[in-house]
Amino acid sequence: MDMLDSAWRFFSSRRLTIALLVIIVLVLACGAVLPQMPGDVTFGSPQYARWYASVQAQYLQWTDPLAQVGLFSIGESLWLRITLALLLVNLVVCAVEQAWTILREGKLAPREFAQALPRDSETHTFLFAGDPESALGRSRSLLETHGYRVQTQEGTSDFHLAARRFHSARWGIVLAHAGLALIVVSALIGGRLGWHERGITLGPGQEYQVQHVESTSVRLESFHAQLYPDGRPRWYEADVTVLDNGDVATSAVLTAGAPLSYGGMSVHQLSHGPLISIRAADAEGVPVNLQTLGASSLIVEEASLQLSEEEREGYIAVPTRNLVLRAVLQPEAVSGGEASPGLLLQAYRGGATDLAYSETLYGSARVDIEGDTYTIEWGQYAIIGIASDPTFSLVLLGAVALLVGTIATGCRRPRSIWAALTGRQGVVEMRLLYKGYAGEITGTHERDTLMAEIEEVCRGG
Amino acid sequence: MEADRVLYFAASFTLFGLVLLQWMALHQPRRVANRLLIGTYLLFLGIQGVALGFSAAQWGLLGMAHPWPSTMLVVEGALLLTLLLEDKARATGAGAVVASLAFVVHSYALLLGVPPTQTLEISPFARSVWYGMHVISALTACSAYLCAGGGAIAYVLLVMFRATGRVLREVSPADCLSFVGRALVVAFPSLSASAVIQALWTYLGWGSYWTWRPAQLWLLFLWLVVAITLHVPSTRPGLRRTAAVLSILGCLVAFLGLPLLGSTLTAVW
Numbered sequence: 001m002d003m004l005d006s007a008w009r010f011f012s013s014r015r016l017t018i019a020l021l022v023i024i025v026l027v028l029a030c031g032a033v034l035p036q037m038p039g040d041v042t043f044g045s046p047q048y049a050r051w052y053a054s055v056q057a058q059y060l061q062w063t064d065p066l067a068q069v070g071l072f073s074i075g076e077s078l079w080l081r082i083t084l085a086l087l088l089v090n091l092v093v094c095a096v097e098q099a100w101t102i103l104r105e106g107k108l109a110p111r112e113f114a115q116a117l118p119r120d121s122e123t124h125t126f127l128f129a130g131d132p133e134s135a136l137g138r139s140r141s142l143l144e145t146h147g148y149r150v151q152t153q154e155g156t157s158d159f160h161l162a163a164r165r166f167h168s169a170r171w172g173i174v175l176a177h178a179g180l181a182l183i184v185v186s187a188l189i190g191g192r193l194g195w196h197e198r199g200i201t202l203g204p205g206q207e208y209q210v211q212h213v214e215s216t217s218v219r220l221e222s223f224h225a226q227l228y229p230d231g232r233p234r235w236y237e238a239d240v241t242v243l244d245n246g247d248v249a250t251s252a253v254l255t256a257g258a259p260l261s262y263g264g265m266s267v268h269q270l271s272h273g274p275l276i277s278i279r280a281a282d283a284e285g286v287p288v289n290l291q292t293l294g295a296s297s298l299i300v301e302e303a304s305l306q307l308s309e310e311e312r313e314g315y316i317a318v319p320t321r322n323l324v325l326r327a328v329l330q331p332e333a334v335s336g337g338e339a340s341p342g343l344l345l346q347a348y349r350g351g352a353t354d355l356a357y358s359e360t361l362y363g364s365a366r367v368d369i370e371g372d373t374y375t376i377e378w379g380q381y382a383i384i385g386i387a388s389d390p391t392f393s394l395v396l397l398g399a400v401a402l403l404v405g406t407i408a409t410g411c412r413r414p415r416s417i418w419a420a421l422t423g424r425q426g427v428v429e430m431r432l433l434y435k436g437y438a439g440e441i442t443g444t445h446e447r448d449t450l451m452a453e454i455e456e457v458c459r460g461g
Numbered sequence: 462m463e464a465d466r467v468l469y470f471a472a473s474f475t476l477f478g479l480v481l482l483q484w485m486a487l488h489q490p491r492r493v494a495n496r497l498l499i500g501t502y503l504l505f506l507g508i509q510g511v512a513l514g515f516s517a518a519q520w521g522l523l524g525m526a527h528p529w530p531s532t533m534l535v536v537e538g539a540l541l542l543t544l545l546l547e548d549k550a551r552a553t554g555a556g557a558v559v560a561s562l563a564f565v566v567h568s569y570a571l572l573l574g575v576p577p578t579q580t581l582e583i584s585p586f587a588r589s590v591w592y593g594m595h596v597i598s599a600l601t602a603c604s605a606y607l608c609a610g611g612g613a614i615a616y617v618l619l620v621m622f623r624a625t626g627r628v629l630r631e632v633s634p635a636d637c638l639s640f641v642g643r644a645l646v647v648a649f650p651s652l653s654a655s656a657v658i659q660a661l662w663t664y665l666g667w668g669s670y671w672t673w674r675p676a677q678l679w680l681l682f683l684w685l686v687v688a689i690t691l692h693v694p695s696t697r698p699g700l701r702r703t704a705a706v707l708s709i710l711g712c713l714v715a716f717l718g719l720p721l722l723g724s725t726l727t728a729v730w
C-alpha cells in the first residue's frame with residue numbers, strides 16, 4: 001500500500017511533469033540540430049542507404065555512435081517513447097487526482113473545506129469587535145456580489161464559510177490533461193498502426209496500386225499545376241479516382257491541403273514535375289511508334305517522360321528508325337524576368353555515338369529529325385502521397401479537449417475562499433484562506449483587494 | 462514614400478511618446494493622467510491598425526504571415542493586450558517595459574526589416590484557412606509572450622533594485638508577476654490552438670501530424686516552455702524568479718523564431 005502511495009505521489013508530482021517537459025525540450029533541440037530520417041524512408045532501404053551516406057559525409061566518425069543512440073531518428077527512439085510513456089502516466093494520474101479533488105471538495109461541509117485547500121494557500125487573520133454571526137452574513141453578501149457561490153455553517157462559538165467561484169471551470173484542467181494524454185497515446189501508437197506511401201508520380205491516365213491495400217488503386221484523371229513565372233507552384237488541381245477491385249469507388253479534385261479520404265486512407269496532392277510527351281509522324285502524317293526505355297518498355301504512339309530535379313534525363317527509342325532520343329531537363333533560363341525550363345533533345349543512331357540531332361527546346365515544339373516530325377509537348381505530372389492513420393479521431397478528440405480545457409481554465413479562473421470566525425467576549429477572530437488555481441502566478445491584486453474588502457465589511461465599514 | 466510606411470513611422474513616434482509617458486507615470490504618477498496614457502495607447506493602436514490595413518490591402522491577408530507585417534501585428538497585439546491586462550489602478554512597471562520592448566521591436570522592423578516584395582509567391586499549401594488560423598493564433602501567442610516577457614523583465618528589475626535599496630516604493634513586484642501570469646493565460650491557449658491547427662494543417666497537406674520542419678519545432682518548443690512556466694509553483698520567491706526567467710526565455714524564443722512562421726508561406730515542398 002505504501003509503495004502504491006509512493007508511486008501515486010511520484011506520478012502526480014509537478015516536479016516530474018517539469019522534468020519530463022524539460023527532457024522533451026532537449027529532445028526537440030537535438031532534433032532541430034541533427035538531421036532526422038525522412039518519414040517516407042525505412043531502415044535498410046536503398047533510400048535509407050543514400051540518406052545515411054549523406055549524413056556520414058557531414059558527421060564522419062560521429063555518425064555511427066549518434067545513430068546507435070537514435071539521435072537521427074528521434075521519433076522512433078526508445079528513450080523518447082519511454083519519456084512519452086512516463087508523461088502519459090503523469091498526465092493520467094494528475095487528471096484523476098484533479099477530478100477526485102473537485103468531487104471531494106463539492107461534498108465537504110464549510111467547516112471541513114480548509115482541508116481541500118493546499119497548505120501554501122494565502123492566509124489572512126484579523127481581529128475585530130462585534131458579532132461573528134452578522135460578520136458572516138456581511139461577508140456572505142459581499143462574496144455573492146463578487147459572483148461567489150457561498151455556503152455557511154454555524155456552530156456554537158465558531159462559524160464557517162466556504163465560497164467558490166467558477167468552480168466548474170476546474171474541470172477544464174482535467175479536460176486539458178485528458179486531451180493531452182489522448183494526443184500522447186496517439187503519438188505512441190500512431191507510428192505503429194499508420195502507414196505512408198509518398199513520392200508517387202502519376203501522369204494523367206496513369207494508375208497506382210496501393211501497396212498497403214491490395215484491392216485499391218488510385219488513378220489520376222487530369223492534373224493542372226498553376227505556376228509562378230519562376231516555376232514555383234501557385235495552385236494544384238488533381239482529378240483523382242479511387243478504384244476498389246477495379247470499380248470506381250470515389251473520385252475528387254485534390255488541391256494542396258485538401259485530401260481525398262476513402263476507407264481509412266487519404267490521398268494527398270504533394271508536388272509536381274515536368275512531363276514531356278513525345279509523338280512522331282512520318283512525312284505522310286502516319287504515326288511512328290515509340291518505345292520508352294525503363295521499367296515498362298511499351299510500344300506506344302505517344303511516349304511520356306517524367307523528369308525531376310533528381311532524374312533530369314530520359315530516353316525514348318524509335319525502333320522503326322533505329323533512333324534513340326535523349327531528353328535532358330536544362331537549368332531554367334531566365335528570359336524577360338520569367339524563368340522557362342529548357343529541354344535538350346538529342347537523337348542518336350542506334351549503336352553509334354554520333355548525334356543525328358541536338359537542340360535545346362523551350363516550351364512545346366515540333367522538330368524534324370530525318371524526315372519525321374516529332375511533336376514535343378510540356379505538361380505536368382502529379383506527385384501524390386497516400387497515408388492512413390487510425391488514430392486521427394483520437395488526436396482530434398484530444399486536441400478539442402485540450403483546447404476547450406485550456407480556454408475554459410484561462411477565461412474562467414476558479415477561486416476558493418474559506419473563512420473561520422470565532423467569537424470570544426465581543427472580539428471576533430477571522431481566519432481567511434484564499435486559493436487561486438493551482439500554482440498560479442496571477443491574481444495577487446484581486447486576492448489582496450478581496451481580503452481587504454472582507455476585512456472592511458466585517459469591521460462594519 | 463508609401464502611405465503605409467508613413468503611417469508606420471507615425472505609429473513609431475506615438476509609441477516613443479507612450480514609452481516616455483509610461484516611465485514618467487511610474488516615477489511621478491500624479492503628473493501623468495491615466496486618461497492621457499490610455500489616449501496615447503489608443504492613438505498608437507489606431508495609427509498602427511490603419512497601417513496594417515494598408516499592408517493587408519497591398520499583400521493580401523495571407524501576406525500578413527510574412528515576418529515583416531507579422532512583427533508589426535505582434536506589436537499591435539502586445540499593446541492591445543497590455544491595455545486590457547494591465548491594472549490601471551496600480552502602476553506595475555510591466556506596461557512601461559512592454560511598451561519599451563514593443564518600441565525596440567517596432568523600430569527594428571521599421572528600420573532594418575525587409576518588407577515583402579509586391580510579388581509574394583504564396584505556396585499552394587499556405588492557401589488554406591487552417592494555415593491562416595494557425596498563423597493568427599501563433600501571432601496572438603507571440604503578442605502575449607511580449608507582454609509576459611516585459612512583465613517578467615520588470616519583475617526581475619524590481620527584485621534586483623529592491624535588494625540594492627533603490628526601489629520604486631509604489632510598484633509591487635507581485636503585481637508584475639500577476640501581469641505575467643495573465644499574459645501567459647492568453648499565450649497558452651493561443652499556442653495550444655496554433656500547435657493543434659498546425660498539426661491538422663500538416664496532416665491535411667502531407668498525411669502526417671508531425672514533421673521536423675523548423676516552424677513546427679519552434680511552436681512546440683514554445684508551447685513546452687510556457688507549459689513548464691505555468692507548472693512552476695510561484696509560492697516561494699526563488700520559484701517566482703524561475704517563472705520570471707522562463708517567461709523572458711520564452712519571449713526570446715518567440716521573437717527569434719517569429720521569422721520561421723512566415724517561412725512556410727512561400728516554401729516549396
